[in-house]
Amino acid sequence: MNIVVCVKQVPEPTGTNRIDPKSLRILREGVDSVLDPADEFSIEAALQIQEANPGTNVVVVSMGPDRALEAIRRGLAMGANKGVLVSDANLAGSDALTTAKVLAAAIKRENPDLVLCATESSDAYTGMVPGGIAHHLGLPLLSYAKKLTLAGGKVQIERQTEAGFQRVEAQLPAVVTVTGSINTPRYPALKGIMQAKKKPVDQLTAADLGFSPEQVGEKGAKEKVLGWAPAEQRKAGTVIKDDGTAATQIADFLAQLKVI
Amino acid sequence: MAEHTAAKKPQMPSAFDLLNIESLLSEEERMVRDTVRRFVKERVNPVIGEHFEAGTFPRELIPEMAELGLLGMHLEGYGCAGLSAVSYGLACQELEAGDSGIRSFVSVQGSLAMFPIWAFGSEEQKQKWLPRMAKGEVIGCFGLTEPDHGSDPSGMLTNARRDGDSYVLNGSKMWITNGGVADLAVVWAKAEDGIRGFLVEKGTPGFSTSDIKHKLSLRASVTSELYFDDCRIPAENMLPNVKGMRGPLSCLNEARFGIAWGATGAHRACYEAALEYAQTRIQFGKPIGGFQLVQQKLAIMATEFVKAELLALQLGRLKDAGNIHPVQVSVAKRNNVREALKTAREARSILGANGITLEYPVSRHMNNLESVYTYEGTDDIHTLIIGQAITGISAFS
Numbered sequence: 001m002n003i004v005v006c007v008k009q010v011p012e013p014t015g016t017n018r019i020d021p022k023s024l025r026i027l028r029e030g031v032d033s034v035l036d037p038a039d040e041f042s043i044e045a046a047l048q049i050q051e052a053n054p055g056t057n058v059v060v061v062s063m064g065p066d067r068a069l070e071a072i073r074r075g076l077a078m079g080a081n082k083g084v085l086v087s088d089a090n091l092a093g094s095d096a097l098t099t100a101k102v103l104a105a106a107i108k109r110e111n112p113d114l115v116l117c118a119t120e121s122s123d124a125y126t127g128m129v130p131g132g133i134a135h136h137l138g139l140p141l142l143s144y145a146k147k148l149t150l151a152g153g154k155v156q157i158e159r160q161t162e163a164g165f166q167r168v169e170a171q172l173p174a175v176v177t178v179t180g181s182i183n184t185p186r187y188p189a190l191k192g193i194m195q196a197k198k199k200p201v202d203q204l205t206a207a208d209l210g211f212s213p214e215q216v217g218e219k220g221a222k223e224k225v226l227g228w229a230p231a232e233q234r235k236a237g238t239v240i241k242d243d244g245t246a247a248t249q250i251a252d253f254l255a256q257l258k259v260i
Numbered sequence: 261m262a263e264h265t266a267a268k269k270p271q272m273p274s275a276f277d278l279l280n281i282e283s284l285l286s287e288e289e290r291m292v293r294d295t296v297r298r299f300v301k302e303r304v305n306p307v308i309g310e311h312f313e314a315g316t317f318p319r320e321l322i323p324e325m326a327e328l329g330l331l332g333m334h335l336e337g338y339g340c341a342g343l344s345a346v347s348y349g350l351a352c353q354e355l356e357a358g359d360s361g362i363r364s365f366v367s368v369q370g371s372l373a374m375f376p377i378w379a380f381g382s383e384e385q386k387q388k389w390l391p392r393m394a395k396g397e398v399i400g401c402f403g404l405t406e407p408d409h410g411s412d413p414s415g416m417l418t419n420a421r422r423d424g425d426s427y428v429l430n431g432s433k434m435w436i437t438n439g440g441v442a443d444l445a446v447v448w449a450k451a452e453d454g455i456r457g458f459l460v461e462k463g464t465p466g467f468s469t470s471d472i473k474h475k476l477s478l479r480a481s482v483t484s485e486l487y488f489d490d491c492r493i494p495a496e497n498m499l500p501n502v503k504g505m506r507g508p509l510s511c512l513n514e515a516r517f518g519i520a521w522g523a524t525g526a527h528r529a530c531y532e533a534a535l536e537y538a539q540t541r542i543q544f545g546k547p548i549g550g551f552q553l554v555q556q557k558l559a560i561m562a563t564e565f566v567k568a569e570l571l572a573l574q575l576g577r578l579k580d581a582g583n584i585h586p587v588q589v590s591v592a593k594r595n596n597v598r599e600a601l602k603t604a605r606e607a608r609s610i611l612g613a614n615g616i617t618l619e620y621p622v623s624r625h626m627n628n629l630e631s632v633y634t635y636e637g638t639d640d641i642h643t644l645i646i647g648q649a650i651t652g653i654s655a656f657s
Contacts, residue, residue, distance in 0.1 A: 034294075070291075077295075189327060191329045
């Protein structure tokens with residue numbers, strides 16, 4: 001069985017993204033970059049399937065600059081078997097649709113039974129790439145999995161909803177997006193880190209996947225980011241000074257919110 | 261995907277990496293460091309204060325540390341990770357940013373108990389013990405120091421008498437980290453042909469331990485006394501491939517290397533706590549970090565921290581090149597522990613009364629560092645080792 005996990009290197013998510021005012025792209029220079037924490041859940045999900053089904057091959061695939069190799073290596077250190085990095089100056093400025101198209105072409109080469117993605121990346125948050133990949137591969141997409149089981153050539157998930165969950169299944173091969181409640185990702189063991197550098201990583205260009213420079217990057221983009229703005233600051237809270245009635249005031253406030 | 265190359269202009273360095281040491285580390289080294297840092301943040305930090313107060317070692321973390329590969333991490337083969345010296349050092353730094361007791365546990369297991377078996381043991385001894393020690397199924401300790409022989413270990417009284425197929429051990433060892441929890445003690449004793457290392461299993465008749473109570477330092481670590489009273493062990497439990505003080509001293513050299521790195525972790529944790537406190541604690545209408553006396557303390561801490569890291573890194577590069585001299589380890593151990601201790605004390609003063617509580621890591625590190633200051637070669641002895649190296653005259657023998 002072949003499992004492909006899509007991963008992305010993102011600026012350290014605890015920081016605030018800095019935006020280049022001219023290109024409106026996220027500035028990645030001089031910023032600590034990490035494997036998107038959201039991707040650790042999909043890698044862990046793949047590794048758990050691998051442990052239960054020996055012989056399963058787990059491949060981590062990413063599109064990004066050369067240094068995104070570090071994110072791939074982290075996946076390899078956790079236990080994945082192989083990495084694929086699509087890296088090419090022509091790809092810079094690609095929109096989500098192009099990203100999905102290129103990733104789908106890279107994923108197809110791995111002949112996957114299952115493709116796992118996070119629901120969205122922790123930097124750009126478009127959430128469109130997994131759907132695009134499923135479209136280009138012609139595969140079903142099971143989204144927002146908080147539980148994933150494989151049996152009889154099918155994948156079944158519990159899809160997180162606000163009220164509870166839906167149970168959904170699809171014939172393999174399929175694309176599944178997983179949420180952060182699906183598992184607790186492991187730490188890469190030190191031995192895994194040492195082995196990671198010996199594991200194979202295919203480095204591909206857009207041309208290797210059959211794309212011309214016009215089809216990808218800024219030239220191929222069909223959508224355009226018009227602007228970024230910071231979230232509206234929350235209004236300052238109310239300070240209650242205790243003159244003996246503070247407890248009542250707080251209780252009244254909470255009652256008004258219908259929380260008590 | 262969006263990639264952008266900004267015009268090159270000098271960037272303000274991070275408060276924790278003033279000299280961009282990050283750029284001197286390989287990808288693998290950074291991954292090891294980040295992994296151990298996260299483990300410490302998520303698993304050690306939440307529980308360590310309670311353990312320190314209770315005077316208990318967090319045994320529940322042993323399986324997790326083993327799974328991560330921390331036990332014997334710098335050794336090759338036998339289930340060990342085979343890290344480079346710099347990666348091993350970085351891991352020690354992160355562990356000690358949590359607590360010296362955690363780093364001590366890992367140092368003792370890897371450098372003092374597993375290392376002598378790995379370096380001087382027979383193939384049978386290695387096969388028998390190392391994989392289980394890497395998995396944390398067997399905990400080791402290292403018995404060298406005695407009640408009356410600390411800085412002068414060659415004067416040890418513990419002896420091993422050959423009797424047929426056995427050795428009979430008599431004597432006692434003091435200040436033994438992990439002693440009371442250890443399944444296997446690596447004990448150095450005087451035999452007929454000189455100082456030898458012996459593997460003594462827990463439960464061997466004539467071998468007993470008692471834990472040292474009422475410690476005010478390294479409270480989240482077990483420290484014990486070992487007693488050998490006609491303790492008979494099979495002759496094949498002797499480490500065959502080393503004789504004399506070279507055995508225990510080469511182990512200490514491994515462990516001191518880890519300490520030189522580890523101390524920078526405690527150093528950073530204290531500096532970090534002081535910096536954050538100084539930026540948020542308001543007195544006289546402004547953060548106390550805005551006052552010159554406090555700023556001076558912070559600036560010295562930051563500078564000494566980065567100097568200590570550079571020293572540790574160069575030590576690691578020398579070790580990885582297979583070209584490290586024990587006196588170089590002394591330079592780093594002495595400097596880095598001494599400076600970490602100074603920073604801990606200064607940090608305590610910045611935190612005021614808050615600094616003495618377990619809510620902040622500062623006093624805990626400060627008290628721990630008092631032990632680190634004199635264990636594995638006291639500050640004085642390392643000073644004299646350096647003195648001897650540069651003058652050619654020994655001041656202690």
